[in-house]
Amino acid sequence: MTILLFGGLYIGLRFAFGLFTPYNFWSAGQDIKNGKIQIVEIGEMPLNFEQKQKLANSYGFNFYLFGCNVTTDIINGTEYYNEEMVDHLESKFGAGWWIKFRNQIDSIDKAETEQTETPTKRLSFKNISEIVADNSYSTWVKLQDSSASLALHFQYKDTLAVSYSPECWLMFPYKLDENKIVVYWDNNIDTKYNFDIVKAIKHTDKKFLGQPFMILELENDTTFKATYPMKELIRKNLMLQMMETDLW
Structure with a gap:
């Protein structure tokens, strides 16, 4: 009792x-x-x-x-x-x-x-190679949630930058595979604050380093279709749970 x-x-x-x-x-x-x-x-x-x-x-x-x-x-x-x-x-x-x-x-x-609310120019691309070209810069956000804080930035050669906030950037290497962009897991973080998402990445098992975790293909000239081959990594990582979406 x-x-x-x-x-x-x-x-x-x-x-x-x-x-x-x-x-x-x-x-x-x-x-x-x-x-x-x-x-x-x-x-x-x-x-x-x-x-x-x-x-x-x-x-x-x-x-x-x-x-x-x-x-x-x-x-x-x-x-x-x-x-x-x-x-x-x-x-x-x-x-x-x-x-x-x-x-x-x-x-x-x-x-x-x-x-x-200031109008911004909506970019369009005929193929993947235009997105990763040296003189190209583009930002992609979740289609189903325009207020989402995560965004994909193609601005560095062979590196996908993911912004969580202006003070928190995550860097992942990628390779062009014909009509696909294959993104590889890394723990390269540039952050001012120790957010939960930063803690999650730092505590991710090192066995996932260098493994392909996201594949991007053009759904149309303004939209990415994303697939995530490593389901085990997604289940264990807060950032990927936030990122996981079919369309960007």
Whole structure:
């Protein structure tokens, strides 16, 4: 009976208040005491993250991006964690500061929206060789999700650059195989922050290095069709789960 009681108490505290997870009201108090002031965000990395981070830094705190694959207990705990942090910041900058700060964030988002709504030239290609030509540059995003943060960039010779954010780039070698682009797995990362996607790549088994993990073919003159031959790698890797799509 005692075991059941403590088990129920543990589950209740964990899922209702986020206790025993990295972010909750208790851990917020400890972080504040240690001078680690941050607001935890859940979701994909926004393209204007660096601008938001600079704004946060001007008030002496950081945004920390937790990622998308989170459980209910972490979501609940994060809410309590952030409430403690906001209370601390308002005690420093005055009541109503958080509303003022959120308005500043909204202004950044609005500027980003206006910029992305500016018409851009849609490129078309007759064949694969045009895409990988030395003087060619093109960017490809998921067709089913125009807000997705991952994008494919053909701008370097024999290297596919995948952007997660302006501060996080992943580099993969590729080879042209007749009418296909075969992309090979690598752990070459240029990043400013240790995102979940970066951690996932760093912890991927080294046996996959140099193995073909994505094959790109032209579906039509503006669309890639992608196939992923290494299902085991996709199951174990967060980045590939985010990338996996039929069309770019």
